[in-house]
Amino acid sequence: xxxxxxxxxxxxxxxxxxxxxxxxxxxxxxxxxxxxxxxxxxxxxxxxxxxxxxxxxxxxxxxxxxxxxxxxxxxxxxxxxxxxxxxxxxxxxxxxxxxxxxxxxxxxxxxxxxxxxxxxxxxxxxxxxxxxxxxxxxxxxxxxxxxxxxxxxxxxxxxxxxxxxxxxxxxxxxxxxxxxxxxxxxxxxxxxxxxxxxxxxxxxxxxxxxxxxxx
Amino acid sequence: xxxxxxxxxxxxxxxxxxxxxxxxxxxxxxxxxxxxxxxxxxxxxxxxxxxxxxxxxxxxxxxxxxxxxxxxxxxxxxxxxxxxxxxxxxxxxxxxxxxxxxxxxxxxxxxxxxxxxxxxxxxxxxxxxxxxxxxxxxxxxxxxxxxxxxx
Numbered sequence: 572x573x574x575x576x577x578x579x580x581x582x583x584x585x586x587x588x589x590x591x592x593x594x595x596x597x598x599x600x601x602x603x604x605x606x607x608x609x610x611x612x613x614x615x616x617x618x619x620x621x622x623x624x625x626x627x628x629x630x631x632x633x634x635x636x637x638x639x640x641x642x643x644x645x646x647x648x649x650x651x652x653x654x655x656x657x658x659x660x661x662x663x664x665x666x667x668x669x670x671x672x673x674x675x676x677x678x679x680x681x682x683x684x685x686x687x688x689x690x691x692x693x694x695x696x697x698x699x700x701x702x703x704x705x706x707x708x709x710x711x712x713x714x715x716x717x718x719x720x721x722x723x724x725x726x727x728x729x730x731x732x733x734x735x736x737x738x739x740x741x742x743x744x745x746x747x748x749x750x751x752x753x754x755x756x757x758x759x760x761x762x763x764x765x766x767x768x769x770x771x772x773x774x775x776x777x778x779x780x781x782x783x784x785x786x
Numbered sequence: 787x788x789x790x791x792x793x794x795x796x797x798x799x800x801x802x803x804x805x806x807x808x809x810x811x812x813x814x815x816x817x818x819x820x821x822x823x824x825x826x827x828x829x830x831x832x833x834x835x836x837x838x839x840x841x842x843x844x845x846x847x848x849x850x851x852x853x854x855x856x857x858x859x860x861x862x863x864x865x866x867x868x869x870x871x872x873x874x875x876x877x878x879x880x881x882x883x884x885x886x887x888x889x890x891x892x893x894x895x896x897x898x899x900x901x902x903x904x905x906x907x908x909x910x911x912x913x914x915x916x917x918x919x920x921x922x923x924x925x926x927x928x929x930x931x932x933x934x935x936x937x
Contacts, residue, residue, distance in 0.1 A: 574804065578854065581812060589819045593827045753830055768829075 600751070610762050612746040614662065617739045619688050622652060622660025627784035628777060630659060633666040633747050633757040636675045637703040641756040642696045647770060648758075651777055658785060659777070663692070665743040666755045671708040674731075676740055678713055681730040682722055690720050803935040804857045806927045807850055810865070814846035817920040824913060835879040839917050842872030846924070859935040866928045873921035879914040 613631050630648065634641045652659045667673040675695065682691035694716050695702070702712035717724060730736070747757075758765055760776040761784075821840055824830045832840065846865055853861025 574808075575855065578808065578811075578851065581808075582815070585812075585815050585819060589823060592823060596823075596827055753828075 609750065612749050613664075613759055613762060615664070615742065615746070617742070618662040618664050619683060620660055620662040621689060623657050624660070626658050626660040628655075628659045628780045629761055630661045630777065631664060631759040632661060633664045633743075633750075633752045633755055635665070635667050635669055635672050635755040636679065636692070636695050637667075637669040637672045637699065637706065637708040638755040639699065639706070642699050644756050644758075644770075644773075645693070645696050647773075651774070655781060658781060664746065665740055666747040666752050666757065667740070667744070668755060669703070669706060669708055671710055673740055673744075674710045675702075675708050675713055677731045677736050678710075678717075678727060680736040680739060681727045681733070682717065682720075684730055685722055685726065687720050687722050691717055691722070694720060799935050800857055800859070803859055803931045804854065806931045806934075807854055807857070807861055810846070810869075810924045810927050811850040811854065813920050813924055814843055814850060817843050817917065818847050820916070830913075835875060835882070836913065836917075838875045839872050839879065839921075842868045842875070843917075843920070859931070862928045862932040866925065866932070869921055869924045869928060873918070873925050876914060876918035876921045880912075880918050883912055883914050 614629070618631070632641075632644075632648065648661060652661065665673075665676045667676050679688065679691055679695065682688055695713065698716040702709055702716055714724060717727070750757075750759075754768070758773055758776070760773075761780045763776060763780075765772045765776055818840075821832070821836070821843070825832050845868060849865050849868070850861065852858075853865070
């Protein structure tokens, strides 16, 4: 019977350790989500932002242009903005987790220098299966998607490798890591992450923030 | 050899075998809970290769105790195949993360790329490495059990 006692004790200890670790992890996650330091990592001046500056609901999205789920969330977020005019602004941060995505991100940032950022982002997302077949972005295929937007593509090519763009991408990757962003898209609404991933969770988070900011 | 002495030696071997299999169960259960912690609590999505390794370690949590109560030396026969295959997948996975196997034969075309490390402790401990260590220890202990007890 000594064996049985040993076995049961071990099982109980392991399960208890799992439960304790879960509680600790979740409380730490909740703590850090309220920390002010987090806000500094989340909101950077360099991030492309759409929507009025005085909008009280600020959505920060960590995005990978090659990510299929980011592609399907994009129109969803856009609809939320349209449904609440003037109340929501959205900033894009980068989490280029796919191989070669950082290159695509840099191209996007280069189009921003010609004031065509959102057009380019939308064009790339719309044509995503064309330039990122099987989730592997092909840098060469990106250029064709940008034709017809009125961009000076030669200038884009040159500015893609500018040091300021490299710094932005590096900063975003570092911030994503510090904030514990491991998947894309990750949304923070006024600093709060989604409790779990999904369209409904994001809607709830945005609606709560709207109700709080515009009673 | 006197029958009594033979019996005592047998009992000692059985006792050792029980402890080794119990140790295997501890490792399998810790690994299972750890894997569940990564995916369910930390929300790190398991890649395809991780899933295959899970397939071979999760059942050990239930199979090994079946051989512990009462102790059945044959437990090795129905658990070692699982841990051996799981270990082979772990070897493949670790080689992949170190870039020793070229990307082109990577079986992950969707979801999480297997070659991307999601955690890194002390700069080198990744999830696939933890898995490989767990499978190696289980394989070794089960082999020792087999040779000690069946003799």
